[in-house]
Amino acid sequence: MLPVGVLVSVKRVVAAVLVSKAADATLLRRRYAMALLFEKRDHIAILTLNRPDALNAIDPETAGELIQAADRVMEEEDIWVGILTGAGEKAFCAGADVKKYIAPSAGKTISQLHEQYLTGKDFRVVLPRIWKPMVCAVNGYALGGGLELALSCDIRVAAEHARFGLPEVNLGIIPGAGGTQRLARVVGVGRALEMILTARHVPAAEALAMGLVSRVVAKEKLMETALEVAGAIASKGPVATRYAKEAVIKGFEMPLDQALLLENMLSTMLRDTADMKEGSKAFAEKRPPQFLGK
Numbered sequence: 001m002l003p004v005g006v007l008v009s010v011k012r013v014v015a016a017v018l019v020s021k022a023a024d025a026t027l028l029r030r031r032y033a034m035a036l037l038f039e040k041r042d043h044i045a046i047l048t049l050n051r052p053d054a055l056n057a058i059d060p061e062t063a064g065e066l067i068q069a070a071d072r073v074m075e076e077e078d079i080w081v082g083i084l085t086g087a088g089e090k091a092f093c094a095g096a097d098v099k100k101y102i103a104p105s106a107g108k109t110i111s112q113l114h115e116q117y118l119t120g121k122d123f124r125v126v127l128p129r130i131w132k133p134m135v136c137a138v139n140g141y142a143l144g145g146g147l148e149l150a151l152s153c154d155i156r157v158a159a160e161h162a163r164f165g166l167p168e169v170n171l172g173i174i175p176g177a178g179g180t181q182r183l184a185r186v187v188g189v190g191r192a193l194e195m196i197l198t199a200r201h202v203p204a205a206e207a208l209a210m211g212l213v214s215r216v217v218a219k220e221k222l223m224e225t226a227l228e229v230a231g232a233i234a235s236k237g238p239v240a241t242r243y244a245k246e247a248v249i250k251g252f253e254m255p256l257d258q259a260l261l262l263e264n265m266l267s268t269m270l271r272d273t274a275d276m277k278e279g280s281k282a283f284a285e286k287r288p289p290q291f292l293g294k
Contacts (some may be wrong), residue, residue, distance in 0.1 A: 016220075050087045088139070093149055134155075136149070157225050158217075228251075239293060
């Protein structure tokens with residue numbers, strides 16, 4: 001048997017090793033934690049920005065994972081609808097991580113940054129490339145690039161404590177990922193200019209009144225509501241919902257006569273799909289349709 005003093009020393013060493021291993025494990029979990037979580041529920045993909053300690057600000061790792069996740073949503077045929085949200089309750093996304101994302105870009109030329117945007121290697125352009133319906137669940141702050149991500153989605157649902165803003169002019173820059181264009185198209189030029197030029201934060205209730213979001217719910221009901229909306233969309237013909245989104249978004253930028261031609265073309269193309277035949281048959285048989293996305 002070891003002397004008492006030696007035994008105490010051994011216990012202290014073992015305890016120190018265990019504490020060290022626990023600290024190492026915590027560090028590893030933080031180091032290798034996914035910056036963006038990807039989950040599939042039936043035909044719904046849930047993308048969760050996963051940097052709650054940094055208000056889900058976008059750093060290069062998050063940007064890369066967001067691009068990959070967007071590609072999955074676009075390419076995987078069994079995904080019919082997407083939901084984008086943020087981890088935690090404080091923020092959906094506080095925009096770009098100034099220290100990790102904006103500062104390193106200072107060494108690039110204007111042409112290099114523009115080329116990155118044009119080639120789709122910029123997280124700010126990935127969501128608009130998705131023609132499947134996208135729902136945004138805003139759980140807290142949606143600022144700068146965070147609001148621009150939300151504006152890239154089709155339907156926005158907000159928690160009661162959510163706040164929206166484009167504070168770029170505080171940094172001597174302007175919104176550069178669609179904020180000046182999409183916000184004006186959603187809420188009107190006057191309201192958009194007031195938000196952009198003053199950098200004012202807009203609370204959820206005001207965002208609802210101006211049409212920036214479709215619904216405002218209690219924070220504990222946010223994901224339930226987003227899933228309810230996404231589920232309602234996923235129960236419809238997926239080719240039809242994609243074409244409907246395309247008709248609205250592309251048509252909005254066209255003269256009315258050209259937009260009507262686009263609508264007619266897309267509507268006509270749907271008439272020969274398996275989903276159209278299944279939808280008609282299910283209606284006649286008074287049963288829910290079993291769409292295949294074909």
